[in-house]
Amino acid sequence: MMNRPLPSVAEVAEFQLIEFLKHQRFFNEVSDATLHHFVEQSRIKTYPKRNILFMQEDEAHHFYFIMHGWVKLFRETLDGNEAVTDILTTGHMFGVTSLFENKIYPYSAEAVESVKLVQLPISSLEEMIKSDKKLALNMLSAISRRSREQGHEIEHLSMQTAAQRLGCFLLRLCPMDSTGEVILRLPYDKTLLASRLGMKPETFSRSLKKLGEQVDLSVDGATVRIHDIEQMSHYACNACSQTFPCEAHD
Amino acid sequence: MMNRPLPSVAEVAEFQLIEFLKHQRFFNEVSDATLHHFVEQSRIKTYPKRNILFMQEDEAHHFYFIMHGWVKLFRETLDGNEAVTDILTTGHMFGVTSLFENKIYPYSAEAVESVKLVQLPISSLEEMIKSDKKLALNMLSAISRRSREQGHEIEHLSMQTAAQRLGCFLLRLCPMDSTGEVILRLPYDKTLLASRLGMKPETFSRSLKKLGEQVDLSVDGATVRIHDIEQMSHYACNACSQTFPCEAHD
DNA sequence: CGAGGGTTTGAAGTGCATCAAATAGTGTGG
DNA sequence: CCACACTATTTGATGCACTTCAAACCCTCG
Numbered sequence: 001m002m003n004r005p006l007p008s009v010a011e012v013a014e015f016q017l018i019e020f021l022k023h024q025r026f027f028n029e030v031s032d033a034t035l036h037h038f039v040e041q042s043r044i045k046t047y048p049k050r051n052i053l054f055m056q057e058d059e060a061h062h063f064y065f066i067m068h069g070w071v072k073l074f075r076e077t078l079d080g081n082e083a084v085t086d087i088l089t090t091g092h093m094f095g096v097t098s099l100f101e102n103k104i105y106p107y108s109a110e111a112v113e114s115v116k117l118v119q120l121p122i123s124s125l126e127e128m129i130k131s132d133k134k135l136a137l138n139m140l141s142a143i144s145r146r147s148r149e150q151g152h153e154i155e156h157l158s159m160q161t162a163a164q165r166l167g168c169f170l171l172r173l174c175p176m177d178s179t180g181e182v183i184l185r186l187p188y189d190k191t192l193l194a195s196r197l198g199m200k201p202e203t204f205s206r207s208l209k210k211l212g213e214q215v216d217l218s219v220d221g222a223t224v225r226i227h228d229i230e231q232m233s234h235y236a237c238n239a240c241s242q243t244f245p246c247e248a249h250d
Numbered sequence: 251m252m253n254r255p256l257p258s259v260a261e262v263a264e265f266q267l268i269e270f271l272k273h274q275r276f277f278n279e280v281s282d283a284t285l286h287h288f289v290e291q292s293r294i295k296t297y298p299k300r301n302i303l304f305m306q307e308d309e310a311h312h313f314y315f316i317m318h319g320w321v322k323l324f325r326e327t328l329d330g331n332e333a334v335t336d337i338l339t340t341g342h343m344f345g346v347t348s349l350f351e352n353k354i355y356p357y358s359a360e361a362v363e364s365v366k367l368v369q370l371p372i373s374s375l376e377e378m379i380k381s382d383k384k385l386a387l388n389m390l391s392a393i394s395r396r397s398r399e400q401g402h403e404i405e406h407l408s409m410q411t412a413a414q415r416l417g418c419f420l421l422r423l424c425p426m427d428s429t430g431e432v433i434l435r436l437p438y439d440k441t442l443l444a445s446r447l448g449m450k451p452e453t454f455s456r457s458l459k460k461l462g463e464q465v466d467l468s469v470d471g472a473t474v475r476i477h478d479i480e481q482m483s484h485y486a487c488n489a490c491s492q493t494f495p496c497e498a499h500d
Numbered sequence: 501c502g503a504g505g506g507t508t509t510g511a512a513g514t515g516c517a518t519c520a521a522a523t524a525g526t527g528t529g530g
Numbered sequence: 531c532c533a534c535a536c537t538a539t540t541t542g543a544t545g546c547a548c549t550t551c552a553a554a555c556c557c558t559c560g
Contacts, residue, residue, distance in 0.1 A: 075405055076491055077405075077488070077490055077491050078488050078489070078490065078491070078493070081409060083405045083491070085401055085404065097394050097398050099390065099391075100390060101391060101395060102497075106401060107401065129390070130383070130387070133386070136387065136390065137350065137379075137380070137386065139390060140349065140350060140389060140390055141349075143394050143397055144349055144351065144393050147400060148351075150397060150400035150403075151335055151356060153400075153404055154333075154403055154404060157404065157407045157448075158407060158448040161514095161515070161516090162515075162516070189538070189539095190539065199516075199517090200516075200518080201538080201539070202516090202517075202541085203515090204539090205540055205541080206516090209540090238329050239327050239328070239329055240327055240328065241306060241326055241327050241333070411547070412547075412548070439506070440506075449549090450548075450549060450550085451507070451508090452507090452548090452549075455508055455509080456508085457548095
């Protein structure tokens with residue numbers, strides 16, 4: 001028999017958090033010491049649907065790492081419109097772009113669905129990046145990856161039609177090695193997806209219909225069946241600099 | 251009298267390069283040793299107008315730092331169109347996004363005008379970033395700044411009209427503390443500027459005209475006179491999340 | 501002067517937004 | 531399990547923004 005006391009609830013939670021983080025690319029090869037330090041300084045937060053995490057122009061106090069759920073990053077224009085910058089999920093981080101610069105969030109963030117986050121003070125993150133070289137390099141990778149994705153986003157917005165952009169998005173939901181028929185579910189509701197793709201809900205609806213006319217496609221609610229992925233990529237990737245299993249593919 | 255021999259041409263060039271680099275944000279607070287190492291490993295290259303520096307998908311061997319002139323970054327789509335990603339000048343760097351990732355250029359680069367560049371092997375850069383912490387942090391700043399700029403670009407493309415985007419661009423050419431009347435020159439030809447702003451030359455021409463009808467503006471070749479910068483920012487920034495001396499302003 | 505690129509203009513077409521309204525879907529209280 | 535309220539999605543009609551195609555104009559440089 002062991003005399004060791006059972007771990008407390010907090011200890012179990014901490015252990016799970018470490019296990020989760022260990023498998024994230026951002027913490028790849030990062031020392032256990034740093035990882036522990038990270039966990040100590042951070043808090044796990046849960047927010048319900050619609051909850052605003054911070055607003056653009058707010059002073060940036062925290063950096064976030066998503067454990068579960070979806071977060072919308074957006075900007076509000078003076079004339080009252082909303083530009084959705086990105087929609088993130090498990091494994092993605094946000095609130096980092098303000099790092100080492102003016103400490104102001106360049107966008108607002110909102111929970112799309114109930115979301116579970118790891119929250120870390122920016123100051124702790126900076127300190128850790130300064131002290132742990134590997135973490136700094138991982139951060140460099142993460143941000144430059146993000147920058148490349150944004151580059152694709154820009155290309156898509158200026159070169160593709162709405163229907164092609166939608167097709168491109170669907171392709172990126174497919175596993176990288178897909179061929180022939182693929183069935184998938186839209187990850188969040190169509191209105192949100194529309195704004196994510198830079199179009200109005202009406203346009204989204206019509207584009208989906210149009211896409212179905214151009215390539216074999218059947219839609220049932222949030223379920224989409226692509227009959228022939230090659231055909232789809234031919235249609236969608238034609239106005240892009242890359243084809244299907246492309247770099248923009250996560 | 252001094253017996254010290256005169257410095258050689260190469261030594262003078264090296265000295266000048268170091269002086270130049272020292273004043274660049276990227277080398278801020280970087281040690282002299284690193285700076286020297288950088289200069290030793292790098293070469294100064296001059297390319298004439300139209301010269302292709304590298305193509306998208308090429309293996310990324312070099313990183314570039316612009317000393318003088320203009321460089322166009324772009325992608326070519328399968329259906330034969332060109333998407334201009336960015337146009338850079340003195341003090342900007344490119345070819346970095348491939349750092350620590352797949353070593354492939356995500357865009358093509360071309361000299362717009364005759365251009366003078368500092369060229370450094372990617373491997374040397376990586377090595378230096380790994381060994382000099384300050385350089386790594388500066389790189390982090392540089393890339394996250396770039397990423398924020400791209401975020402604005404995306405917002406602009408999806409929220410602003412062509413004329414507003416043009417107005418926004420003109421505003422960013424103005425000194426940050428400008429008020430009232432400002433006179434400026436377009437930095438490169440209108441066709442290129444059009445593609446930089448994601449529109450056709452015809453649209454550019456018409457947008458410039460339209461802009462002149464909406465706000466007081468006179469155009470003479472490449473010279474533009476903005477009569478009232480507040481009026482201009484009211485017009486252009488209305489569809490944006492920020493106003494005139496804005497974050498996107500370099 | 502003439503050739504060729506950059507720029508503007510005109511006419512016509514396409515794509516997306518807007519406004520308005522119908523329809524489908526979901527969750528709630530009875 | 532139904533009726534109601536509310537939201538998401540679709541559809542139709544119309545207009546504006548940008549592109550396309552074609553042609554003229556303007557510069558400048560050999």
